[in-house]
Amino acid sequence: MPSEKTVERLSLYRYLLYGILADGERNVFSHELAGMAAVSPAQVRQDMMVLGYSGSPNQGYEVGKLIASITEFLDDAHGRNMALVGVGNLGRAILSNFAGQRSRLQIVAAFDVDWQIVNRMVHGCWCYPLDKLSGVMRDQDITVGIICVPPAAAQEVADALCEGGVRGILNFAPYRLQVPDHVYVSNLNITVALEKVAYFAHHSPVRLETPSREEAKV
Amino acid sequence: MPSEKTVERLSLYRYLLYGILADGERNVFSHELAGMAAVSPAQVRQDMMVLGYSGSPNQGYEVGKLIASITEFLDDAHGRNMALVGVGNLGRAILSNFAGQRSRLQIVAAFDVDWQIVNRMVHGCWCYPLDKLSGVMRDQDITVGIICVPPAAAQEVADALCEGGVRGILNFAPYRLQVPDHVYVSNLNITVALEKVAYFAHHSPVRLETPSREEAKV
DNA sequence: GTAACGCTGTTAGTATTTTCACGAAGACCA
DNA sequence: TGGTCTTCGTGAAAATACTAACAGCGTTAC
Numbered sequence: 001m002p003s004e005k006t007v008e009r010l011s012l013y014r015y016l017l018y019g020i021l022a023d024g025e026r027n028v029f030s031h032e033l034a035g036m037a038a039v040s041p042a043q044v045r046q047d048m049m050v051l052g053y054s055g056s057p058n059q060g061y062e063v064g065k066l067i068a069s070i071t072e073f074l075d076d077a078h079g080r081n082m083a084l085v086g087v088g089n090l091g092r093a094i095l096s097n098f099a100g101q102r103s104r105l106q107i108v109a110a111f112d113v114d115w116q117i118v119n120r121m122v123h124g125c126w127c128y129p130l131d132k133l134s135g136v137m138r139d140q141d142i143t144v145g146i147i148c149v150p151p152a153a154a155q156e157v158a159d160a161l162c163e164g165g166v167r168g169i170l171n172f173a174p175y176r177l178q179v180p181d182h183v184y185v186s187n188l189n190i191t192v193a194l195e196k197v198a199y200f201a202h203h204s205p206v207r208l209e210t211p212s213r214e215e216a217k218v
Numbered sequence: 219m220p221s222e223k224t225v226e227r228l229s230l231y232r233y234l235l236y237g238i239l240a241d242g243e244r245n246v247f248s249h250e251l252a253g254m255a256a257v258s259p260a261q262v263r264q265d266m267m268v269l270g271y272s273g274s275p276n277q278g279y280e281v282g283k284l285i286a287s288i289t290e291f292l293d294d295a296h297g298r299n300m301a302l303v304g305v306g307n308l309g310r311a312i313l314s315n316f317a318g319q320r321s322r323l324q325i326v327a328a329f330d331v332d333w334q335i336v337n338r339m340v341h342g343c344w345c346y347p348l349d350k351l352s353g354v355m356r357d358q359d360i361t362v363g364i365i366c367v368p369p370a371a372a373q374e375v376a377d378a379l380c381e382g383g384v385r386g387i388l389n390f391a392p393y394r395l396q397v398p399d400h401v402y403v404s405n406l407n408i409t410v411a412l413e414k415v416a417y418f419a420h421h422s423p424v425r426l427e428t429p430s431r432e433e434a435k436v
Numbered sequence: 437g438t439a440a441c442g443c444t445g446t447t448a449g450t451a452t453t454t455t456c457a458c459g460a461a462g463a464c465c466a
Numbered sequence: 467t468g469g470t471c472t473t474c475g476t477g478a479a480a481a482t483a484c485t486a487a488c489a490g491c492g493t494t495a496c
Contacts, residue, residue, distance in 0.1 A: 011413040093307035168419025195229040201386025
């Protein structure tokens, strides 16, 4: 049972590993990965312990195998389908990021209330009217929702997602959703993130996250 | 010297407090604020310790005074100017979120390389060509940068921001920036956030962040 | 063949973050 | 006025996350 932070780092490692693979490298050491992810080598090795995979001394980790291990661990075998609700600027940004992405994790449907947006493709994803949400979710076996609507509409959307059988929600609206206990919610508040940066920019403390040495890749 | 998490929570508290104020409430208890922010009441009280302000027993905290205390603590007296680089979908989403916002923290300039976007207003913010970055930063006393460009361009933009005297950067590009030691960087990787949600949606662990009881506001 | 080196896996130790628990003080009621 | 009730402030305990240290092993050099 890994912690949230461990899962985040594994996801980041995998991303970095794809970059390494694209560069033609076949093996990587914990200190290299650590440099790219801005964590300590010991942290990397400890994170690897939750996977079944072991690297070899003096050779480090085999990039391809490691990617496979992380994928097996993070993703479910038959993939996960996600729905995005709220096709405004933020929603479109996310859709375009995920368009044509590898992976067992993909956005298979978008929803909005705006009739000018609805019933067409947006960045490779069909956009349905919001009132079709629950039905489409069941049809396409969607279990994860992304909320990109204004805060006033967020709870209503969350209710509909729960109605459709959602298991997890990534919520960008600055509103604390009320959902049944079995639904996992993660809130991502961009304003809070900005205020944090502004604070530490000027009260410059110990530096926590940044590499400073060791080249960073892709 | 508060931790990063403490600063994040203070920012969230302030946001919630504005909502409470708009509802006409003049006082609030730690357990109410805790319910809205999905943390424990003890956590709220402990966070308050870094501010100078004390609530009164049986009355709780005075909303207006508390907002003022947090603001004095988080924001600098004469405000902070920020620059946003990369006026794509994500950049526009952030600009529109901040447009017409209160506050001592505002985005005063946007930058892009696209000639179709440049030299006009976008969501209330003038968009300059990227090569004017350092100059405009100095003219407008900009100390915080937001990077919303593709990963391949992120380091180049970061270098320009540093050249312009930046103190803090919020980076949305999945790329670990190299910057001088005095520049604070926070990375926000949306794909990582999504993969985390997908993981815990299906490996449903202990529930960490959510209210479940206690009404949530705005 | 063997010694030395470098990196991994793992456990123990340290630091940080969160929760608990209790004393004190204002408000309300009789 | 005195008692009760609720809440805050705070220091100590618990839980969590991170770092450091070391044993084991493959590799390489001689």
